[in-house]
Amino acid sequence: MIKGQKINYQSQKISILKDVDINVGFGEFLAIVGPNGAGKSSLLNLLANEIKTDNKKNIQFKGKILSDWNLEELSKHKAKFSQHNAQDIPLLVADVVMMGRYPYFSSQPHQEDFESVQKAMAETDVVHFQKREYNSLSGGEKQRVHLARVLAQLDNEIENTLLFLDEPLNNLDIKHQYKTLELIKNYTKTNNTAIVVLHDLNLAAQFADHILLMEKGSVLSYGSPEKVFTAETISKAYNFPCTICKHPVNDNTMILFG
Numbered sequence: 001m002i003k004g005q006k007i008n009y010q011s012q013k014i015s016i017l018k019d020v021d022i023n024v025g026f027g028e029f030l031a032i033v034g035p036n037g038a039g040k041s042s043l044l045n046l047l048a049n050e051i052k053t054d055n056k057k058n059i060q061f062k063g064k065i066l067s068d069w070n071l072e073e074l075s076k077h078k079a080k081f082s083q084h085n086a087q088d089i090p091l092l093v094a095d096v097v098m099m100g101r102y103p104y105f106s107s108q109p110h111q112e113d114f115e116s117v118q119k120a121m122a123e124t125d126v127v128h129f130q131k132r133e134y135n136s137l138s139g140g141e142k143q144r145v146h147l148a149r150v151l152a153q154l155d156n157e158i159e160n161t162l163l164f165l166d167e168p169l170n171n172l173d174i175k176h177q178y179k180t181l182e183l184i185k186n187y188t189k190t191n192n193t194a195i196v197v198l199h200d201l202n203l204a205a206q207f208a209d210h211i212l213l214m215e216k217g218s219v220l221s222y223g224s225p226e227k228v229f230t231a232e233t234i235s236k237a238y239n240f241p242c243t244i245c246k247h248p249v250n251d252n253t254m255i256l257f258g
C-alpha cells in the first residue's frame with residue numbers, strides 16, 4: 001500500500017527523520033510507537049503528504065510516487081486524523097463530519113454524502129450530538145467527531161484505502177478507546193490499511209499487526225509485537241524499566257512498567 005526507503009527529513013537544519021524504511025501492506029494495522037519527540041508525527045505527516053519536502057520521491061503509495069498523485073484523487077484514497085484537531089469550529093457536529101465529504105461535491109452535498117455522514121457518526125457514537133454546536137462538546141466527544149469525519153472521507157467504492165491516525169485515543173474514556181481500536185481493526189479486515197500513532201504499548205500489542213518503534217528520528221525496531229516488545233528494546237527506547245509477560249486472558253504480549 002505504502003512504502004518508503006531511506007526517508008530523511010530535516011527542518012530548520014535539525015534532522016528529524018533519519019533513514020526510515022517502511023513498507024505497509026494492504027489490510028495491515030501498523031502502530032508507530034516511541035517516546036516524545038521520536039519523530040512519530042513527522043513520519044505520519046510525511047507519509048500522508050502533509051509536509052512539504054523534496055524528499056518525497058522515495059515514498060510510493062499504491063505503486064506511484066506520492067508527490068505524483070493528484071491531490072483531489074489522493075484525498076479519496078487516504079485520510080488523516082490529526083493529533084491536534086481544531087478545537088474551535090463554529091459549526092454543528094453533522095456539518096463538521098460533512099467536511100470529510102468535501103472531495104465528493106462542489107456546492108451541495110448529495111444523498112450519498114448525507115448517508116456517509118450518518119453511517120460514520122453511528123460508528124463513532126456521536127449521532128445523538130449531531131445537531132449540537134461542535135464547540136460545546138467535550139474533548140473526547142470532539143475527537144470522536146473528527147474520527148467520524150475521516151471515516152466519512154473514505155466511504156467510497158475504492159477497494160483499498162489508507163487511514164492515518166495520530167494519537168486517536170487522546171481524551172477518550174476506556175470504552176471509547178477500545179471501540180475506536182476495534183473500529184480501526186475492522187476497517188483493516190476489509191483490506192484497508194491503518195497507520196496509527198499510539199502511546200499505549202499494551203493496546204498496540206493487542207490490536208496492531210506490526211509495530212514500528214522509533215527513537216530519535218530512527219527506527220529502533222520494526223516487526224510483530226512479539227519481536228519489537230522485548231524488555232531490552234523498550235527499556236532502551238524509553239529509558240524506563242519494564243517486564244514482558246503474557247496477557248492472562250488473550251495471551252497477547254503484555255508490558256508491565258516499573
Ligand SMILES: Nc1ncnc2c1ncn2[C@@H]1O[C@H](COP(=O)(O)OP(=O)(O)OP(=O)(O)O)[C@@H](O)[C@H]1O
Pocket residue numbers: 011012014016034035036037038039040041042043
Ligand atoms: N518544524 C520543526 N522545526 C524544528 N523541529 C521540529 C519541527 N517539527 C518537529 N520538530 C522536532 O522534531 C522532533 C520530532 O517531533 P514529532 O512531533 O515528530 O515527535 P513525536 O514522536 O510525534 O512526539 P510526541 O510523542 O511528543 O507527539 C521533536 O524533537 C520536535 O521538537
